[in-house]
Amino acid sequence: MSQELAARLREVAERVNVALDALLPRADGPETRLMTALRYSALDGGKRLRPFFTIEVGRMFDADETALMRAAVAIECVHTYSLIHDDLPCMDDDDLRRGRPTLHRQFDEATALLAGDALLTFAFEILADPPTHRDPQMRCLLVSGLARAAGPLGMVAGQAADMEGEHIGSDLIAVTRMNRLKTGALINFSVDAGALIGCASESEKVSLSRYAHDVGLAFQMVDDLLDAEGVVRDTGKAVHKDSARGKVNFVTVLGVDATRERVGMLAAQAKRHLAPFGPRARMLADAVDFVVERRY
Numbered sequence: 173m174s175q176e177l178a179a180r181l182r183e184v185a186e187r188v189n190v191a192l193d194a195l196l197p198r199a200d201g202p203e204t205r206l207m208t209a210l211r212y213s214a215l216d217g218g219k220r221l222r223p224f225f226t227i228e229v230g231r232m233f234d235a236d237e238t239a240l241m242r243a244a245v246a247i248e249c250v251h252t253y254s255l256i257h258d259d260l261p262c263m264d265d266d267d268l269r270r271g272r273p274t275l276h277r278q279f280d281e282a283t284a285l286l287a288g289d290a291l292l293t294f295a296f297e298i299l300a301d302p303p304t305h306r307d308p309q310m311r312c313l314l315v316s317g318l319a320r321a322a323g324p325l326g327m328v329a330g331q332a333a334d335m336e337g338e339h340i341g342s343d344l345i346a347v348t349r350m351n352r353l354k355t356g357a358l359i360n361f362s363v364d365a366g367a368l369i370g371c372a373s374e375s376e377k378v379s380l381s382r383y384a385h386d387v388g389l390a391f392q393m394v395d396d397l398l399d400a401e402g403v404v405r406d407t408g409k410a411v412h413k414d415s416a417r418g419k420v421n422f423v424t425v426l427g428v429d430a431t432r433e434r435v436g437m438l439a440a441q442a443k444r445h446l447a448p449f450g451p452r453a454r455m456l457a458d459a460v461d462f463v464v465e466r467r468y
């Protein structure tokens with residue numbers, strides 16, 4: 173990873189943590205346990221890759237930093253909710269996330285369910301509130317864009333398809349569709365939100381959305397490679413889960429070598445979509461290498 177990208181990722185992660193800490197509700201009394209749980213999951217690190225995409229894309233168009241940060245925080249709230257719910261016993265039943273006990277392990281199932289619900293709904297409150305953008309139309313576009321990416325025709329549909337793994341079999345098209353929805357839709361929106369807030373032109377939005385499409389797929393393929401070949405010390409979560417549970421993913425369908433080859437092709441293609449932006453998109457191009465080379 174280039175030193176400049178490492179510094180940018182660090183800067184975004186630090187600023188996202190500060191913004192999340194300031195925005196997440198605090199309460200005394202009976203809700204204290206829920207609020208502590210929210211903070212356990214939302215403030216416990218993670219790469220903050222989706223916020224990075226929103227902020228970095230927006231900065232290419234000199235977009236308002238407050239709008240970018242609030243959108244980035246909302247997207248990270250939805251991402252965190254999805255991880256909390258995905259880890260629950262009724263879904264993937266995982267004990268480890270980001271190198272620590274999963275939320276239901278640290279607290280209890282009901283608290284984890286509520287913390288996920290709270291983060292999901294809070295994301296839309298953040299986007300809809302006037303400080304996000306002076307133009308209500310822009311706030312509406314952000315709300316509906318995130319709802320579409322995360323909802324019944326987006327991430328939730330992908331998760332449902334993932335749970336029906338045996339019906340997907342080893343059909344590469346079905347596996348690709350499932351992952352486009354489960355992981356790709358939110359990554360796409362994180363890029364699209366930056367372009368939207370930055371008032372990018374229609375052709376710029378299309379190029380960036382194509383970039384996000386390819387990065388999202390490559391990201392998931394690398395996730396599957398890490399599940400097959402990674403080590404818990406690096407990933408901070410259990411590995412070899414999919415094969416052990418009979419789940420389909422890119423590696424179970426294509427094998428390690430062909431998956432890696434496709435990651436390389438997608439990475440090259442993603443960078444080509446950045447050509448119209450020239451050196452302005454240098455960090456987005458470097459982020460492709462980070463996605464491909466990551467060990468966690």
Ligand code: GRG
Nearest residue numbers: 218219220221254257258327328331354355395
């Ligand atoms: C429960 C509705 C619902 C959806 C869950 C995203 C998801 C759908 C499940 C997560 C399972 C998973 C590991 C998917 C693979 C891709 C992915 C989202 C990995 C985690 O994202 P990172 O690596 O996580 O960006 P950090 O910890 O860095 O934030």
